Amino acid sequence: MSPGATVRRVTIVGAGLAGLAAAVALRRAGVAVAIADAAAQAGGRCRSYHDPQLGLTIDNGNHLVLSGNAAVARFRAAIGATAPLAGPDHADFAFHDLAADTRWTVRINDGPMPWWVLRAGRRVPGTTARDYLPLARLLRHGEGRIGDRIPTDGPLWRRFVEPILLAALNTAPADGSARLAGAVLRETIARGGRAMRPRLATPTLDAAFVDPALRWLAANDATVATGRRLRALRVAGDRIDALDWGAGAEPLAPDEAVVLAVPAWIAAGMVPGLTVPTRHRAIVNGHFACTAPPGTPAMLGLLGGTAEWLFAFPNRLSVTVSAADALVDADRESLARRFWADICRALGTDAPMPRWQIVKEKRATFAATPEQDALRPPTATRFRNLFLAGDWTDTGLPATIEGALRSGEAAARLACGGALA
Structure with missing residues (x-):
């Protein structure tokens, strides 16, 4: 809204971390919020689920944050998150070149x-x-x-x-x-x-971010409606005056704003004239139900193989490959065997491959090239009561958890006319 405008209610479309961050910031400012997400659960791309093939609850991807991420710290403090973000006491990054069979650790002083x-x-x-x-x-x-x-x-x-x-x-x-x-x-x-210092959600992303946010919002009179998909925005001049959830247009009050916290391609299909990144990159993750050998670092960079990062959790080993467009259409079992071979070489074992799962995200993030970065839109739109949130907006950061949370904070601040601290 414009500076000095009064907003009494905000509808937040999308319950990923950007939408949740906007909701928390708005409720802390005393603004009523209604949150809806088309998916069956909140969290967006940072979600956890029980995988029957593994018999474990896993995250859809190995999402890393760093100890200097200020928005992560603000968000977790606001929602009272107690599940730890685990990691080393110092900024130590261990690597293993699988082809040369050499190891080293980069140790950055405090x-x-x-x-x-x-x-x-x-x-x-x-x-x-x-x-x-x-x-x-x-x-x-x-x-x-x-x-x-x-x-x-x-x-x-x-x-x-x-x-x-x-x-x-x-x-x-x-x-x-x-x-x-x-x-x-x-x-x-x-x-x-x-x-x-690298930090991983322990035991899951839901426990570290999503579940405490949902509990906080429910305790503060704001709940998330899942399975509710926005079909269209109705435009009237310089504002959005109605939302269509599939049963016809539902008018917005004059003092009501909208935060659109959905993927870039969905926002582009709803907002007239909106420019967004058009190219995306995949991420492929492999999860294996086993216990890491003693001494395995929590995070190990791998060179010379297929897997790029190995993460050791109490009940599983997980690997991640970024910019994985060349792998995203490969056979899942073939990928699992390639990943497991890398794990065995890295950990010095010849154990048989345990229960496994491959998780592919074809459009995990926008391609962080100069050309695609230039297509990222600002939080404000040409409609005075419509604001954008998501790691694909112009946060000044790549598509990260930190960027997503900052985008939600920015959307909440603008929705309140810049009145939020």
């Missing part, structure tokens, strides 16, 4: 002064302190491709920068947006290891 690059035992093997200087080009605000700003070869790139940026951008890093990569690095590694 403070902002990066003295870790001066210690051979902390930096990437085969690098010198001088090799890290070009990374400063990414820290500066700049446009274009990552490959046009820093070298994309050599041990530093292959053994650390490339796998980290691939996970953050879900796009081939050399072609990725320098603007987005710089934003990530400024908020994490540039602030030191205290902001760079």
Whole structure:
């Protein structure tokens, strides 16, 4: 709404993390909210479910956050989340090159002064302190491709920068947006290891984010209606004046706003003239019902194989492949066997493959290239009571949990005329 406008009620379409963040922020400001989602459960792409093939409750993907993610901390504090985000005490990143059978750990010191690059035992093997200087080009605000700003070869790139940026951008890093990569690095590694510690939802994403948000909202007179799909927005001049949920247009009150927190392609089909990212990248995850051998790191970067990151949970091992368009149509059992072979090489075991599950997300995130980043819309629209939320909006970050939560906060703030802190 415009500055100074009074909004008394907001309808939030979509109960992923962006929609939930908007709902929490609005209820904390005393605004009535109604939340609806077309899916059978809340959470969007960050959801958990019981998988009968594994006999376990798993997440749809291995979604990582970092200790410096401020919106994650704000959201969890607001909803009283107690399920931990688990991870190492320091920003230690373990890697294993499966082809060369070599291991190393990058150990970033806690403070902002990066003295870790001066210690051979902390930096990437085969690098010198001088090799890290070009990374400063990414820290500066700049446009274009990552490959046009820093070298994309050599041990530093292959053994650390490339796998980290691939996970953050879900796009081939050399072609990725320098603007987005710089934003990530400024908020994490540039602030030191205290902001760079990796964190995983334990035991599940639902427990760490979704369930406590739903409980908080229910306790504050805002519940989520699932299985309710918005069919259309009705436009009247410069505002949305009705919503169609499939049984005809339902008028909005003059003091009612709408936050549209749905995937980009759905929003584009509803909002006249809306420009959104048009290209997306896949993520493929493999889950295996087994216990990790003693000493297995909670997170292990893998090079030279098919899997890229291995995560050790108490009741399963999981792997993730980002920018996985080349794998997303592959046979599921074939993928499971390839992933399991990588796991066995990484952990030094020849155990038979346990119960498994492959989870494919064909349009997991927008392609984080400069061209696609430029298509991301702002939170505000040309309709004065319609606002957008989602990690595909122009948050200044790649498509991450942090970005999704920030987008929800931004939508809530604008819906209230900028009155939220």
